[in-house]
Amino acid sequence: MAELEKLGNFTADDAPKYEDILQCMRCGFCLPTCPTFSLTGRERSSPRGRVALARAVGEGKMEFNQAMKEEAFFCLDCRACTTACPSGVQAGSLMEMCRAQVSQQQPLPKWQAGFRDFVLKKMLPNPDLLETSMLPARLYQQLGIQWLVRHSKLLKLGPKWIDKAEGMMPELHQPLRQNIPQLSPAKGEKRGTVAFFLGCVMTLMYAEVSRQTVRVLNHQGFDVITPKAQKCCGAPHMTEGDRETTRQLAQHNLDLFLDLDVDAIVTDCAGCGAALKEYEELLAEREDHQRLQLFHSKIKDISEFLIEVGIHTEGLIPVNKVVTYHEPCHLCHAQGITKQPRDVIKSIPGVEFREMKEANWCCGSAATFSLKFTEASQKILDRKLDNVKDTEAEVLVTSNPGCHLQLAWGMREAEMSQPVLHLSELLGEATPES
């Protein structure tokens, strides 16, 4: 392989592109949309500041130092700045690149690196291993939370993170992947066939939600194929900066799903959806362009899919509730899907939809951010909960497991009685059993 040209103080592999950094003209339009800037008032914790730090590293004016590392991980990767940026700067993606640089430039001590690799490279990519035992205690280990405990100091986890991690655990059902049939047939008149991408967190923690997703799709007239051999989408690896494992997982899923003859590949996890849509860029150098495009064109969030094919509302059971909606960052900012989930909610008979203020402002979950920066995360969450309260809605709907965990936990702590439901659960409530 040809030697890659090195950009300043970045290493050659998985480094930001200089063009992407230069794109920022420092207009500052991103500042009011950034939760971490809003929280700290610190320029380096803003998209503009982070890109400027990356630029200094790229121009050799600054080492890839501790501050760069901190900002790479303090960024929520919520992509709100991407939506706001008229110049097309992808500060979130740039920070993901910088996370990949962290593991290259500031390697962990061997034993720590070993454990991290075990979680990211062995455990998550292997669904069987991940699901062998579903006792909650084991789950903690499987998800690497034990590893987090051991390294809480190293990761600068917040003081109360362990309570939070415990408190966030939802009631667990059997993981869905093991007992969902390979083919769930359409009910009534068949409209098509879709593949279902089942996210790790969904199958492990929100099995019931995904069961509803499949049931809803069946009821809407779609055969649902759920291939057992599918693996993690790679998002956790990407956020932790392990791009190589991400690529391997991506390749596996791409090959698996492209072999199926389906109209669409549907997911009910916004995080997975965003990651799957990014395969095109991730694998650009090693995979056929047309195959990548085909794959991308088939990936659909559940709401995106239902609105595209037209949701059948006849026969739905009315849900007489006031509903508000929190937009997952990885749906609205990363995928640009804002109207469809609202349209799905509004299409359910009986529902009164009430828009909340700052619906597209991050909830503070952001992968492991909520455990690493408990205090910052809490403040971002409080802002969200205040906006939820103001709507006086009876149900809070969202469509991403990370947000779901964070919001459900936050509302319990704040003694708010409204349930948090996934969009599929709300639609499931309206969908008759037979």
Place this chain on the structure above:
Amino acid sequence: MISKTVIEQLIDKLGKENVVCEPEDLLVLGYDATPGLHHAPDVVVYPTSTEAVQEAIRIAREEGLPITPRGSGSGLSGGSIPAKGGMVLCLNRMNKILEIDEENLTVTAQAGVITLDLANAVLAKGLYYPPDPASQKISTIGGNVMEDAGGLRCLKYGVTGDYVMALKCVLPDGSVITTGGKSVKDVAGYSFKDLLISSEGTLAIITEVTFRLIPPPQTNQTMLAYFDDIETAGKAVSEIIAAKIIPSTMEIMDKTTINCVEDYVKIGLPRETAALLLIEVDGHPAVVEEESAGVQKVLKQVKATEIHIAANKEEALGLATARRMALSAMARVSPSTLMEDATVPRSYMAQTFAEIERLATKYDLIVGTFGHAGDGNLHPTVLCDERDADQMKRAHAFFDDLYTKVLEWGGTVSGEHGIGIAKREYLARQVGPGGVAVMKRIKKAFDPDGILNPGKIFFDDQES
């Protein structure tokens, strides 16, 4: 390097959370939105009161540190870049709206309040603050006053400075003065507030501003007109004014700009059209109807290719937002953008466009032009790559030639962005040695030691 004791003194007076001196923090507080300019400060302070500003200035003066005020750093001429290092005095934590006076129709706020927050707060009380610079979502009112920021509504409503009634500020010697007040008339002595408007932080640090407010227009109508050539668009502007109609907004975008904006907002702007005008009339419903009809009549007379009336508020807002995105959207297609702020008497608009076109060809550059057509204020923007030294040289030559013409026509080198670092040479050409000398004497009267924002507006004696 700054001494540890100075930092300690600052922390003692302002609080630890309001003093920043880590190199990475300093690095990101050494720029604004002006391309190619950067200089890191030695320390950054975030005062939260006028008294804290006084303390910071006192310490800086004792240490001989230059002081550069900063809001959100969205300026376009380098005004908030600490050109000589020293202390950056960041006012964005002084962000309280202190009073909305419904009897006197004024608002008083701290300098770090975000422009749009102020506009929204007074609107909630049924009042109107018209100045709306493109960066209003993030710009601060202190910065707006210091640069005398304009915006999209200046043709009818004027610029920031037209709304300033009083300023509270700290002088370089640490004393506090309030100039102006809530009285509609005030001719007592020198009008310091007018001297401070657009002084770019070189005379005093503003900590509080009182603005005059007006009742909001009852309704408005937004129109888009497309043209086959840019001269016709220029002609439409003059004809509308000649028909005695003063629209609240009359913005122009050329083909390059239209395409860049459309790439980002995707609201169906016509990519093939040579120019478009975004026109808004506002006021009493009867007046709006009459003026809207008048504008449409003129547009038909000059043969606009298409006239489009915004169907509702959302669409109108979308169009104005699209226009605000122009500069940043152009940054999308090229690594660097060099924007200027040439302003001519309105009657020279068409010539200015022709000159821009001629010079773009002469210097082989891609130039997108947009701006406030009604004000004769254009923003020709060169799409370039700062790594290409030859191209950058040509870009500067382009602006050099353009400003020669602009000055010949009685125009100005800056309509609303200020002089800062970027345009000192052009200012000297505009006002001449006599003009610069007077400005320097005024500067000396306020700031005899030259510690406030040195290196801005004009060259230091030893520099030139």
